[in-house]
Amino acid sequence: MSIDTLRADFPILARQVHGKALVYLDNAATTHKPYSVTDRIVAFYENENAGINRSLHALADEAGTAYEAAREAVRAYLNAHSSSEIVFTSGTTESINLIAATFGEAFVREGDEIVVTAMEHHANLVPWQRLCNKTGAVLRVVPIDESGVLRLDSLEELINGRTRLVTVTHVSNVTGIVNPVSEITAMAHARDVPVLIDGAQAIAHHAIDVAALDCDFYVFSGHKIYSAAGIGVLYGKHHWLDSLPPHHSGGGMVTSVSLEHSHFERAPLRFEPGTRNVAGAVSLEAALEYVMALGMEEITSHEGALLRRLEEGLREMKGTTVHGEADRRCCSLSFNLDAAHPADVGMVLDKLGIAVRTGTHCAQPYVDAIAGKATIRASVALYNTRKDIDKLLDGIERAAVILR
Amino acid sequence: MDLSQEHIITEMQAREDWMDKYEYLISLGEQLRPMDPALVSEDTAIGGCQSHVWIAAETINGRMRFQGDSDAKITRGILAVVLSIVDGRSPADVAGMDFICLRKIGLSSSLSPSRAEGLAAIISRVRELGARSSSE
Ligand SMILES: Cc1ncc(COP(=O)(O)O)c(C=O)c1O
Numbered sequence: 001m002s003i004d005t006l007r008a009d010f011p012i013l014a015r016q017v018h019g020k021a022l023v024y025l026d027n028a029a030t031t032h033k034p035y036s037v038t039d040r041i042v043a044f045y046e047n048e049n050a051g052i053n054r055s056l057h058a059l060a061d062e063a064g065t066a067y068e069a070a071r072e073a074v075r076a077y078l079n080a081h082s083s084s085e086i087v088f089t090s091g092t093t094e095s096i097n098l099i100a101a102t103f104g105e106a107f108v109r110e111g112d113e114i115v116v117t118a119m120e121h122h123a124n125l126v127p128w129q130r131l132c133n134k135t136g137a138v139l140r141v142v143p144i145d146e147s148g149v150l151r152l153d154s155l156e157e158l159i160n161g162r163t164r165l166v167t168v169t170h171v172s173n174v175t176g177i178v179n180p181v182s183e184i185t186a187m188a189h190a191r192d193v194p195v196l197i198d199g200a201q202a203i204a205h206h207a208i209d210v211a212a213l214d215c216d217f218y219v220f221s222g223h224k225i226y227s228a229a230g231i232g233v234l235y236g237k238h239h240w241l242d243s244l245p246p247h248h249s250g251g252g253m254v255t256s257v258s259l260e261h262s263h264f265e266r267a268p269l270r271f272e273p274g275t276r277n278v279a280g281a282v283s284l285e286a287a288l289e290y291v292m293a294l295g296m297e298e299i300t301s302h303e304g305a306l307l308r309r310l311e312e313g314l315r316e317m318k319g320t321t322v323h324g325e326a327d328r329r330c331c332s333l334s335f336n337l338d339a340a341h342p343a344d345v346g347m348v349l350d351k352l353g354i355a356v357r358t359g360t361h362c363a364q365p366y367v368d369a370i371a372g373k374a375t376i377r378a379s380v381a382l383y384n385t386r387k388d389i390d391k392l393l394d395g396i397e398r399a400a401v402i403l404r
Numbered sequence: 405m406d407l408s409q410e411h412i413i414t415e416m417q418a419r420e421d422w423m424d425k426y427e428y429l430i431s432l433g434e435q436l437r438p439m440d441p442a443l444v445s446e447d448t449a450i451g452g453c454q455s456h457v458w459i460a461a462e463t464i465n466g467r468m469r470f471q472g473d474s475d476a477k478i479t480r481g482i483l484a485v486v487l488s489i490v491d492g493r494s495p496a497d498v499a500g501m502d503f504i505c506l507r508k509i510g511l512s513s514s515l516s517p518s519r520a521e522g523l524a525a526i527i528s529r530v531r532e533l534g535a536r537s538s539s540e
Pocket of ligand 1: 172
């Protein structure tokens, strides 16, 4: 499929901003939606809308069927064994908080240890800090080397008999560096420690096979892979999910309730109280279908070529610094114009129609370590083109002149 | 350099391309009176901007005198425009300033609190300083 016909699937890409054609390179923050996704949301509300798992009428039945079909689509996409291993949440943040709360309640005690990395998004750091503060457990942090890459030798040393969980991002949302999550999982499993992988920045750019990875938990947000916001996924191996207590409580997650006692549903329903975001779930299914129709291999290679072109262009340009060094990057690249404040660069690019992110990207410890200051981040998706990258490089050159 | 409001509006309106407007704003920022280093502190810092911004004011004979700085060039230019509007005015004037002229120079689209320029945060601090001084 040609890029032009594909771009026509995403109406927002035809927009102008400040009188210029939009160049959207903030895909690590959120992605845009193809018609097939927004059409599916509209079709749901026009034809199937109902509260699920409650009523016996036809609409409730159809909506419930659609919701479970979406769960099955996610299962197939991740290559999980069973759809009961797929919990719908509101996004990565909720998925991680759910595990921190329930895994913490069941398994984490004073003196236990949780292993995180120096590369995490705050969403995969702060919940663990809070859990440790609450329980008296200790947070152990896998350091990075001067290239911004995780030091696996340190991970090996950090895992011990008190380690309860290793949690790591699949892909950095700052440098785009891809972590060797299979290897990390194998290292942890060799000591019987379960592993959570934050897939927020990998899901739209990489084929994900949780069976092959063998990770215990994998989490992501729908909005980062072309679906609506407000829907996300927590994959958990069946025996883990079944061993965890509920997180939020309410209707739909119980089998029987008296005034004194409740019996909880099994996973995934145990973790899905309240009226569900069915429109979000079916929009995610539509998004996964869109991605599968294009082929993830195609997407990975297209985006990889764009990132390499950007990195080359930046490294050729005088007075710029690209942060981190790795063979494989995915989605994001962080850099600075050495002489300019990133906020200034962001403002200039904005007026040229170019959307990037500036700041510390909700990963302040990592950004502080690799850059020592805020950075500019460009991040690609399947609809970006070589022309987008060239416009960004031109824009950075213009910014360098104006901000000299 | 002429820092009167009318002059700034004329100069900004004369430039169609935003790159030219930014270059002009940056030149205004370079003219901004250097801030007394003793005044660069937590107290004068403004949150809500991606860059660091500081604003201090004192009231002499009923007129407010502003100093400010930023580590980002465009933000410093915007700060220069804002301070040129309020500098020398009475605290009550400053507290009630509507900053409508910012719209004439195309900056009001940046008024949303989340914008990197932090213009909304700058304006609310300036008004607050005016209100504080008029209640003293
Ligand atoms: C690596 C990573 N983890 C977690 C999150 C949080 O995702 P959400 O805001 O969709 O919950 C993000 C989003 O930026 C991310 O990049």
